[in-house]
Amino acid sequence: MSEVILKCDRLTMRFGGLTAVRDFSIEIKEHMIFGLIGPNGAGKTTAFNMITGNLKPTEGRIYFYGQDITGLKPYKIVSLGMARTFQNIRLFSNLSVLENVLTGFHHKLKYNLIDAILRTPRFYKYENQMKEEGMALLESVRLADKANFRASELPYGERRKVEIARALATGPKLLLLDEPAAGMNPQETLDLMYFIQEIKDKFNLTIFLIEHDMKFVMNLCETIAVLDHGVKIAEGKPEEIRTNPDVIKAYLGDINA
Amino acid sequence: MKIDRNNILTALSILVFFLFVWWGNHHLTAYAVRVWEDTLIFLMLAAGYNLINGVTGQFSLEPNGFVAIGAYVTAILILTPAQKESMFIIEPMVPWLAHLHMSFLPALIIGGIVTAIVGFLLGFPVFRVRGDYLAIVTLGFGLTIRVVSNNTITITNGSLGLKGLPTYTNIWWCAVWAVVAMIVIMRIVDSAFGRAMKAIRDDEDAAIAMGINTLWIKQIAFVTAAFFEGVGGGLLASLITIISPTMFTFFLTFELLIIIVVGGLGSMTGTAIATLLVVWGSELLRVVEQPMNIFGLQIPGIPGMRMVIFSILLIVIMIFAREGIMGQREFSWDWLFNKIKGKRA
Numbered sequence: 312m313s314e315v316i317l318k319c320d321r322l323t324m325r326f327g328g329l330t331a332v333r334d335f336s337i338e339i340k341e342h343m344i345f346g347l348i349g350p351n352g353a354g355k356t357t358a359f360n361m362i363t364g365n366l367k368p369t370e371g372r373i374y375f376y377g378q379d380i381t382g383l384k385p386y387k388i389v390s391l392g393m394a395r396t397f398q399n400i401r402l403f404s405n406l407s408v409l410e411n412v413l414t415g416f417h418h419k420l421k422y423n424l425i426d427a428i429l430r431t432p433r434f435y436k437y438e439n440q441m442k443e444e445g446m447a448l449l450e451s452v453r454l455a456d457k458a459n460f461r462a463s464e465l466p467y468g469e470r471r472k473v474e475i476a477r478a479l480a481t482g483p484k485l486l487l488l489d490e491p492a493a494g495m496n497p498q499e500t501l502d503l504m505y506f507i508q509e510i511k512d513k514f515n516l517t518i519f520l521i522e523h524d525m526k527f528v529m530n531l532c533e534t535i536a537v538l539d540h541g542v543k544i545a546e547g548k549p550e551e552i553r554t555n556p557d558v559i560k561a562y563l564g565d566i567n568a
Numbered sequence: 569m570k571i572d573r574n575n576i577l578t579a580l581s582i583l584v585f586f587l588f589v590w591w592g593n594h595h596l597t598a599y600a601v602r603v604w605e606d607t608l609i610f611l612m613l614a615a616g617y618n619l620i621n622g623v624t625g626q627f628s629l630e631p632n633g634f635v636a637i638g639a640y641v642t643a644i645l646i647l648t649p650a651q652k653e654s655m656f657i658i659e660p661m662v663p664w665l666a667h668l669h670m671s672f673l674p675a676l677i678i679g680g681i682v683t684a685i686v687g688f689l690l691g692f693p694v695f696r697v698r699g700d701y702l703a704i705v706t707l708g709f710g711l712t713i714r715v716v717s718n719n720t721i722t723i724t725n726g727s728l729g730l731k732g733l734p735t736y737t738n739i740w741w742c743a744v745w746a747v748v749a750m751i752v753i754m755r756i757v758d759s760a761f762g763r764a765m766k767a768i769r770d771d772e773d774a775a776i777a778m779g780i781n782t783l784w785i786k787q788i789a790f791v792t793a794a795f796f797e798g799v800g801g802g803l804l805a806s807l808i809t810i811i812s813p814t815m816f817t818f819f820l821t822f823e824l825l826i827i828i829v830v831g832g833l834g835s836m837t838g839t840a841i842a843t844l845l846v847v848w849g850s851e852l853l854r855v856v857e858q859p860m861n862i863f864g865l866q867i868p869g870i871p872g873m874r875m876v877i878f879s880i881l882l883i884v885i886m887i888f889a890r891e892g893i894m895g896q897r898e899f900s901w902d903w904l905f906n907k908i909k910g911k912r913a
Contacts, residue, residue, distance in 0.1 A: 363777065389779030403770035405896060414767045418779030420760050424788060427759035428752050481779050
């Protein structure tokens with residue numbers, strides 16, 4: 312049995328009178344691709360934001376490799392080995408592709424401000440080392456030839472890949488992808504599917520993703536959880552989810568209504 | 569090899585700059601030297617301001633407060649105990665400050681450090697907000713410093729201000745500090761810390777998601793800016809020899825804001841060019857504040873007319889060159905050599 316990498320225990324998030332997520336519990340094991348689906352406004356991104364530390368859950372706990380990370384600052388959680396991408400791609404548009412990736416190394420920076428100001432040997436050593444590692448990472452996702460392009464100059468599909476590469480630079484064990492295929496055409500979606508599979512094997516990752524595109528989720532994920540109105544209504548293998556009456560009801564409405 | 573070449577060229581150009589300073593000190597008129605001193609101090613102030621406003625993208629309006637703190641601290645430290653005793657006529661100065669006296673360099677550095685500490689403490693509350701709100705709270709800080717300096721009579725002599733400061737500031741002090749400030753700031757920008765600052769400017773939430781401690785990075789930019797603005801304040805104090813609470817108003821911040829916007833937010837090269845343009849431009853524009861006779865039409869001298877012209881200039885830049893002279897680009901030797909090679913090819 313592989314180890315549990317992420318465990319959410321009865322997570323609840325209330326915004327004033329609105330309960331966005333209620334008693335959300337999941338367990339994700341290592342090397343899995345876990346999908347979270349649900350209609351618009353079901354609370355998927357809210358669940359993500361709680362896990363990554365952007366939101367502090369009203370109730371419930373989150374465990375990462377058994378360690379309680381509830382309420383930790385996002386940058387602390389990143390250094391533990393969890394990285395994320397955003398629904399609407401959020402690259403640093405005025406930085407080059409390589410610089411975007413280099414920001415992912417920042418949390419394990421090995422020189423300090425004094426080294427940078429005095430340009431000590433340590434500064435040059437680690438700055439060069441980071442650039443080499445960054446190029447190697449871009450090489451492995453086949454973006455090396457775009458290293459010096461400004462992020463805003465790339466086409467949409469490649470921007471998504473850069474965003475994923477940037478998240479990989481933080482050295483994650485768990486990668487959270489918030490609607491990676493949003494806004495992509497079928498060909499780009501297919502490419503992305505292979506890409507995710509590829510980086511998962513290459514970087515020995517566990518992947519947790521939110522997605523709208525059913526085909527994408529059904530083909531990629533081993534386990535799927537379904538969220539509706541903030542409540543988890545089903546969890547299981549893709550074929551179980553496909554035939555689950557509650558899920559069909561949530562997506563298509565009640566036949567008897 | 570390439571890095572060596574660039575370093576040598578940089579060292580050479582700094583040498584040329586100091587040769588120019590040496591030459592200027594002997595051959596330029598006292599007026600021109602004075603304007604150069606202003607230019608160099610403003611370059612230091614603007615470079616610091618651009619680090620927080622342009623590079624890190626935190627639109628803030630506090631430099632006049634920082635300059636005032638640096639000016640007061642330095643002034644209090646370089647005045648002799650006898651001068652202080654004769655000056656504080658409303659209420660005597662607090663004893664431990666009244667007897668404190670030191671030479672210019674430590675006074676400047678302490679002025680910078682005190683300002684940096686104030687900046688550090690100020691950073692915690694103000695960086696809880698972003699965008700326009702940050703501008704408003706930091707604007708409030710500048711006003712607060714003015715009120716405080718007006719009312720802490722036993723430290724600042726209140727509205728009477730401090731007079732007869734020793735005139736240590738000369739073009740050498742200004743030149744060396746400006747060069748130090750530019751080198752330190754450009755090196756910070758060209759490092760992982762600078763990348764993190766730019767990341768925060770482009771998308772703060774994504775920067776957080778990349779594991780960047782954004783508060784800390786903003787603090788680095790803010791404290792560095794505060795240090796150099798404090799030192800700049802000290803240089804200004806000893807240059808003008810009089811300081812009072814009404815001297816460091818929002819107009820100082822506004823002038824620096826014009827410089828960094830005209831030069832390009834985030835570009836230190838742009839800041840240098842724009843400082844030259846704005847400081848020398850405002851000297852040349854003194855003409856418009858004098859009484860004029862245009863085709864028989866008598867116009868009395870209008871003080872503040874230069875600011876009107878600068879405001880118009882700012883609007884024009886906003887319309888035609890939204891990114892300023894340099895945008896976010898920087899001058900680099902590589903760029904220059906590529907240009908030369910490109911032209912030959």
